[in-house]
Amino acid sequence: MLVIEDLYKSYGTVKALDGMSFQVHPGEMFGFVGSNGAGKTTAMRIILGVLASDSGSVTWNDRKVDFATRKEIGYMPEERGLYPRMKVGEQLIYLAQLHGDPVDKATSDMEYWTEKLGIAHRRDDLVQTLSLGNQQRVQLAAALVSEPKLMVLDEPFSGLDPVAVDVMSEVLREKTREGVPVIFSSHQLDLVERLCDRVGIVSQGAMVSVGTIDELRHTDTPEYILVTHADSRTSFDHLGVKVPEQRIEGDRMKRRIVTPEGFDGQSILRTALADGPVYEFSPRRPHLEELFRDVVSTAPDAEKDNR
Numbered sequence: 001m002l003v004i005e006d007l008y009k010s011y012g013t014v015k016a017l018d019g020m021s022f023q024v025h026p027g028e029m030f031g032f033v034g035s036n037g038a039g040k041t042t043a044m045r046i047i048l049g050v051l052a053s054d055s056g057s058v059t060w061n062d063r064k065v066d067f068a069t070r071k072e073i074g075y076m077p078e079e080r081g082l083y084p085r086m087k088v089g090e091q092l093i094y095l096a097q098l099h100g101d102p103v104d105k106a107t108s109d110m111e112y113w114t115e116k117l118g119i120a121h122r123r124d125d126l127v128q129t130l131s132l133g134n135q136q137r138v139q140l141a142a143a144l145v146s147e148p149k150l151m152v153l154d155e156p157f158s159g160l161d162p163v164a165v166d167v168m169s170e171v172l173r174e175k176t177r178e179g180v181p182v183i184f185s186s187h188q189l190d191l192v193e194r195l196c197d198r199v200g201i202v203s204q205g206a207m208v209s210v211g212t213i214d215e216l217r218h219t220d221t222p223e224y225i226l227v228t229h230a231d232s233r234t235s236f237d238h239l240g241v242k243v244p245e246q247r248i249e250g251d252r253m254k255r256r257i258v259t260p261e262g263f264d265g266q267s268i269l270r271t272a273l274a275d276g277p278v279y280e281f282s283p284r285r286p287h288l289e290e291l292f293r294d295v296v297s298t299a300p301d302a303e304k305d306n307r
């Protein structure tokens with residue numbers, strides 16, 4: 001298990017991390033989201049041990065990250081780190097050897113991952129001749145050839161086409177199925193929502209919300225979607241039920257969002273049915289993007305580069 005506890009980090013007067021804590025469990029796909037400048041890259045570099053925190057701790061399986069533990073981590077840096085004038089295959093073999101693999105194992109791992117990631121036909125090409133998306137696949141292969149026990153990936157999906165996203169997500173899923181925790185940052189919230197077991201929302205250097213998407217969605221004031229005839233006059237006033245939003249869809253439907261505030265959903269449904277047909281009645285499940293906006297917009301100050 002990866003445990004991040006109370007990390008602080010400043011660059012001069014800029015406070016990049018302000019007491020960040022969270023944990024990532026075995027086999028978990030953990031999405032790390034936050035506005036630009038929220039502190040994600042800084043936290044990932046500290047997890048990997050390439051940047052020192054001012055205070056706080058990172059432990060991986062109860063050990064502080066040092067040279068030996070760092071070798072267990074597959075890292076994909078945001079700025080990428082490939083040698084542009086080296087051939088794809090040679091480069092991956094070289095990186096695996098740097099990790100301590102003998103050349104035959106490094107070669108078979110290179111062959112396996114380039115095949116998996118759909119870049120086997122580019123093994124003999126210079127990295128710089130590949131498209132950015134394919135270079136990203138090579139970068140992921142570089143993080144995989146050393147058989148990592150933990151993967152830390154900074155925006156691995158940015159700029160990828162949907163097919164490449166599918167290929168990479170399937171590879172990462174395969175790793176989590178083997179029990180490897182994968183933590184990745186992304187601004188593609190629909191993708192994070194689709195892929196991740198748990199999500200952490202970072203704002204101003206701290207983790208402000210963490211959990212499964214369902215946990216993040218949980219609220220004490222649930223909302224329901226109610227769709228009736230456009231001319232439905234059902235009033236909920238006598239129940240004290242709020243209707244924060246309503247609109248006519250086409251010329252036949254009225255879609256309302258209702259919040260029961262103390263009533264259960266069924267009493268709203270009964271009231272609506274007493275007045276006419278109900279075409280849809282369901283709990284409203286906000287998307288991660290909405291949850292993210294709510295959390296970030298309630299932060300004391302908008303995210304900015306110089307705090």
Ligand SMILES: Nc1ncnc2c1ncn2[C@@H]1O[C@H](COP(=O)(O)OP(=O)(O)OP(=O)(O)O)[C@@H](O)[C@H]1O
Nearest residue numbers: 011014016035036037038039040041042304305306
């Ligand atoms: N080397 C540095 N020197 C000075 N300030 C830095 C340095 N690296 C990061 N910062 C600042 O630290 C804060 C956190 O930056 P960081 O890159 O960790 O954010 P991020 O969440 O990864 O952002 P993004 O989503 O834009 O990649 C920002 O205010 C940034 O300007």
